[in-house]
Amino acid sequence: MPKLPECDRCLLYAHNPHLVCAVHPTGVDGNTCLDFREDPSAEPAELWEPEGASYYNGELILQPQQRLTQQQQLELLDTHPMFTGKCPQCQHEFDRDWSARVHWDCPECGWMDDTV
Ligand SMILES: [Zn+2]
Structure with missing residues (x-):
């Protein structure tokens, strides 16, 4: 045919x-x-992908917005005790096991971690 x-x-x-x-x-x-x-309603020849989304198994998936900008992430790396081991306010050094820590409230000055 x-x-x-x-x-x-x-x-x-x-x-x-x-x-x-x-x-x-x-x-x-x-x-x-x-x-x-x-x-x-036919399948388009080329799939159009809007920014922040991608096709997965033929379905358009919206990716969650990044919570922090790159600048904010860099600042966090420089200041957050999770990465520096020190309180960003009074420079108090956290215990040696700081890499396993979940909460970062400073016992010296009362600085409170509000990012995690
Ligand atoms: Zn402190």
């Missing part, structure tokens, strides 16, 4: 092995079809 490549995207395409379409049951002559009507 001489169907055209664009028949797959046509509203009139019959999706039937014995019938090309409702208007041209045996197909059309040549490489174009005057009755081609693009199906708006």
